[in-house]
Amino acid sequence: MYVTGGKQRLDKRLSGYDNAAKFWPWCVVRDLDGNAPCAAELVSRLLPHPAEHMRLRIAVRSCEAWMMADRERSGRFLSIARSVVPSSPDDLDDAKETLVNLARRSRRRDVREGLVPGERSGRRVGPDYTSLMIEYIHKRWRPDVAASSSDSLRRCMESLKSLAEN
Amino acid sequence: MRSLAARHRPDIVVRVRISIEEDEPEWAYELRFAQNRQGRPFIKKEKVTYGDEVKLDRPDVDDKKDPIRLTQTYLEQVNANREFREVADFFGRVRYLHIVPQLIREPERSVGRTDDPFGGDFLEQIAGTVERTQKARLKRIREALEVAVPQLKELELTRDDNGTPHLRGKYEHWRPHGAWQNEEHFSDGTLRLLGLLWAVREGAGPLLLKEPELSLHPEVIRYIPAMFSSIQRGARGRQILVSTHSEDLLQDKGIGLDEVLVLEPGKEGTVVSPADSFKDIKALLEGGIPLSEVVSNKTKPANAQQLAIFGK
Incomplete structure (x- = not known):
């Protein structure tokens, strides 16, 4: 697993990853730009001639959308009513902001204080964000359930399956 | 000992403000000292306030009559600090741990020290912990270490036959029963990470850490802040103060600008400023x-590239 920070850095490296995809299957996951119209157009612009084993997947809008797509578990983890979790997270403009705003309504103090940024912090997320999100993904999140509410996740999973099978 | 930056009075001044309970007044402790002609330190000012109340203000009348008294703080004397015992206790709870791996491997290097911040008696400290706590903590530490090792x-x-404590680790191996190694064979990174994980769970007062990133892989370093914040959840939270040179440590998106202090050395001494006081830092951050x-x-450093031509 190769992690690089930030969309700009990733885009510069795409041709490098594509080069490696001549030898091994690569699945690259990237957030959609806030102002790009659609995922397919972005894919063809970034990699017009992808290698055989390359799969460039766009997580529509952001990965937080995929997390909320398991409404039951995210609602329980955040200690909020499940009905408050958006039903089509792929349609959200800013899933990260939505998630943080949901956390403001949490019944649990550690969720509120951990996910919501302090006023003077100058950040978009709270101090315990990384730890709480990792805990959620490892212990609560169900990708197959989430895939039924998120088309972009479903397509990414199918893409991975096809890479694995070939 | 003196302040090199000062022009006239090279006194050292330490001022600490302590807020112990959220809705109670703040304590403030100030100590100003210098050295006399024999090079021995003496107190020029020692002041303690609790909110608006002044609990101590030295030199007092007795100090002026008997200047030898100014070679000792009231803070360090149990019968003198009664009015502000909370401050003394607070300082007593502060912990500093900076494991020097060689000292754990060869404890003879730091003979006789207790509470050694560099790890000379680290194993003794683990051994001295109540067994149930010790076992539980080591179990959790092993689970966490599994990430890196x-x-x-x-x-x-x-304990060996001489009573000396040792940390034993069992490594998965082609040998069906694994291979036991003791701390002598642990890598620097393993020992430092172990020390870090032990220290964050030991005690409840503020914890001071110097460059926790040393000897660790960047991928491990980037999750240290998240590890700290998960420890700090709830009532058992403690203040953790960290010095660092590591970009990886600062990657966590939850680190607030109000939590970062920038140290800029200059001719007039080092200036410490909170990161949120720099308008350009905020602007760059907002720009992604x-x-x-x-x-x-x-x-x-301005001209670090000069290092490259050192050999010429």
Whole structure:
């Protein structure tokens, strides 16, 4: 697993990853730009001639959308009513902001204080964000359930399956 | 001992403000000292306030009559600090741990020290912990260490025939029963990470850490802040103060600008400023530049590239 920070850095490296995809299957996951119209157009612009084993997947809008797509578990983890979790997270403009705003309504103090940024912090997320999100993904999140509410996740999973099978 | 930056009075001044309970007044402790002609330190001022109340203000009448008294603080004397015992206790709870791996491997190097911040008696400290707590903590530490050292399957404290404590780790191996190694064979990174994980769970007062990133892989370093914040959840939270040169440590998106202090050395001494006092830092961050990159560029030495031609 190769992690690089930030969309700009990733885009510069795409041709490098594509080069490696001549030898091994690569699945690259990237957030959609806030102002790009659609995922397919972005894919063809970034990699017009992808290698055989390359799969460039766009997580529509952001990965937080995929997390909320398991409404039951995210609602329980955040200690909020499940009905408050958006039903089509792929349609959200800013899933990260939505998630943080949901956390403001949490019944649990550690969720509120951990996910919501302090006023003077100058950040978009709270101090315990990384730890709480990792805990959620490892212990609560169900990708197959989430895939039924998120088309972009479903397509990414199918893409991975096809890479694995070939 | 003196302040090199001062022009006239090279006194050292230490001022600490302590807020122990959220809705109670703040304590403030100030100590100003210098050295006399024989090079021995003496107190020029020692003041303690609790909110608006002054609990102590030295030199007092007795100090002026008997100046030898100014070679000792009231803070360090149990019968003199009664009015502000909370402050003394608070300072007593502060912990500093900076494991020097060689000292754990060869404890003879730091003979006789207790509470050694560099790790000379680290194993003794683990051994001295109540057994149930010790075992539980070592179990959790092993589980956490598994991230960085996947072959480490067990971790326990034992004593040899001389009574000297040793940390034994069992490594997964082609040998069906694994291979036990003791701390002498642990890598620097393993020992430092172990020390870090032990220290964050030991005690409840403020914890001071110097460059926790040393000897660790960047991928491990980037999750240290998240590890701290998960420890600090709830009522058992403690203040953790960290000095660092690591961009990886600053990658966590939850680190607030009000939590980062930037140290800029200059001719007049080092200036310490909170990161949120720099308008350009805020602007760069809002523009999508990672905090780690912004702070690193702000603090980097101006002509580091000169190092490259040292050999010429």
